Amino acid sequence: MTSTATRPSITSAASNYLDERTSISTMVATLGRKVFPDHWSFMLGEVILYSFVAILLSGTFLTFFFDPSMTEVEYEGSYVPLKGVAMSAAYASSLDISFDIRGGLLMRQVHHWAALLFVAAIVLHLLRVFFTGAFRKPREVNWVVGFILFILAMAEGFTGYSLPDDLLSGNGLAIINGMVKGIPIVGTWISYMFFGGLFPGDDIVPRLFVLHIMLLPAIVIALIGVHLVLMVVNKHTQFAGPGKTNDNVVGAPIMPLFAAKAGSFFFIVFGIIVLIASTFTINPIWNYGPYDPSPVSAGTQPDWYIGFADGALRLAPGLESEILGMTLSWNILIPMAVLGLFIVLVMFYPFIEQWITGDKREHHIAERPRNNPTRTGIGAAGMVFYAVMWAAASSDLIATHFQLNVFQVTWWLQATLILGPIIAFWVTRRIAIALQKKDREILLHGYESGNIRRLPGGEYVEVHEPLDEYESWKLKAFDSYEPVMVRPNAKGRITPATHVRAALTRWFFEDRIAPVSRGELEAAKHDH
């Protein structure tokens, strides 16, 4: 640079300065033109990341003013209805943030709305990955990392919700206290240590604060880093399409198009969160009053993402056993076990499916949900199971809004919790198979053009037009599986696992619809 006659520009001088000290040109050379495929559903993961940035920024602002202490103070701020009321410093400082600090309420609402969006986007992203089979090899590990992030996000949400020490959040902690006490042997002690003695005690808010602003975010940031690095290593999946194969990525390069789109999208997500926060109230803690173990209002609900756990508690049977002087609270243990099993099944689903299919190849083409009807059915069943528990967290509001008996609403939800997933599985699977049949029909006989012709014999027919080769590729290109036979292994034995696997492949692939082949298409042409 310096040897040439022209003076280097400031940017090139700065780049050179940086590269001579960091070798950053290597990174730019490797990643700068890395290609990202484009599909609207790939945006969901970005929403997660960008709302997380909004959470970090607004949360940092809040820590400058929030006092995580349960010391008793007399409120002297500007919210008149609570003047002179004894409350914790945490609640008082939350009120100050809302009413005495300009922009404080805005930042509180940005923080809360962004948190709700964060978890919602995680759930949608998770569903997208599940239904398109994007968790298949080599992305199983990243699925597990992502799922742990989902659980951490809920933990972040719950710890944050509890910090203002208002009536609702304290009541949420009372429920946690009751649940923990239901754990055999260690429950009483865990609760005692957690709350620093009796519930609610003076310690829980500062302890949750440390978890909320330090420990959990550190783990979340680290795991987001792992998640993104693995995404770069594995490269993003793409949907089947002309020119898109399992061995390439087609899309926009990071520099400049993807970076421009992603960067702009960050500002759009952040802007929409601020827009919502400036126009819609969320969690008006001043209406609830400080925490007091005695009062509670009807129709209270947790934030939406905790609903499924609360609903599971509501639907549980009222069972308890007293055996040999021990008390076993089945009304708490059963929902905890069911939720635990549900979480484990979702988290390890990629490994289960791979064991069933035995397919060890790498898959980079995101499947259309219809092309794997059994998986799509399983996903729908899981969604219904979750949704019923979630709806159950509002069983009292459903009853009051629709003028129903809350007992009957609960019984209906209990029945739906068991029957709903079965029906959802069956119906979804049939719909997926029907859609596959429709795809075959369109490929073999063309699509309905809407053009009606009268034949010389007086008969009317609708003209079917064939798809062009680009459009039809999407419908032809998918993996197909068939049930495996029970075969002896290398030692000549048939293990029970072989039988189970064979039965599961039958369940998965018995009704399979094979992709259209060239021979079939030729045969169909000759029919006409």
Next chain:
Amino acid sequence: MSAEGHAPTEQREVAVYDRGAAVVQSDAFENPGLPPHRPRQTDLHPEKERRAARQVVLWFLLSMLGSVLAIVAYIAVPIEPGDMGTVRFNNLFLGLGIALALLGIGFGGMHWARQLMSSHEVVEERHLSRGSEKSRARAVEIFQLGDQESGFSRRSLIRNTLIAAVALVPLPAVVLFRDLAPAQDAVEAISNTMWKAGTRLALDPSGTPIRADDVTIGSAFHVIPEDLTELGHGEGYLDQKALAAVLLVRVPLDRLNEQPARAGWSYDGIVAYSKICTHVGCPVALYEQQTHHLLCPCHQSTFDVTNHAKVIFGPAKRPLPQLPITVDDEGYLIAQSDFTEPIGPSYFERLGNIDPEHIPLTAAELETRA
């Protein structure tokens, strides 16, 4: 799309993975390749390109305006202490300004990217996620060297004692957490409340003692022990309240279905029950006058006050503990003793904390549920 249809090129290392139950389609179609690039309107018409460029600039200008408006709102729409309307306007205008500033950059940048930047699709090769054969072999070699040079496998005593030492090292940290809670035994701490013989029943939160005559039929009183109000917040006011909160109800005598052994626990149809739900400990604060049912708003456990607060619906299993009450010489309601069993949610060691004088309800009385 089948992996078979696109065999890896020769330069690429081949790793053949088991395809399991996947079917190889012998007669599959060929991928037609990328469709021809379709130009955008801005590629075809220079005037549209110029218009898009102007629109991008406009969005960025609007963003600048938004930033200025946010600062103006911060100063010009202050919060007047005590005036909630000013809080709302401060929040609204400050927020709208910031939102415009952010959205202006976002929409402008997106418009630029979508309308003006090159829209040609770029194709990049994928490779198997695993490392190259060379690096895999080198990694194995490095681990072997590491093992040889350190003697990790050979010196098994050193290795095993190291593993044991590392396994033990977190244990002091576990012990360190004991003092998260006070020295007192957890089970003892939660098993008793402030109620004792002679404690007056007082209104929550004022602490005014309650006379039996004041309790009219159908009314429900939220009750605390009279001496609770002497406790400050730093001295465990909320902790004790969470244990001792009581709901007091007067039921018509003909509706009250009392077990004879517990007949002495009520006074003239006035009964007192712990307000803390036996499910997970929410306050059972909703009283239905007509049915004399107590409903927990958290999980809908429903207790029948006319039948010793037995559970008639919901996830709770046990009835609410009853506080034995009577009146003193001045006509004030007082407790005869503490609760005879632990209040609140069940815990593992609960049966060990039931007093000898506790009168359990018989199984037959507990049976019927809605």
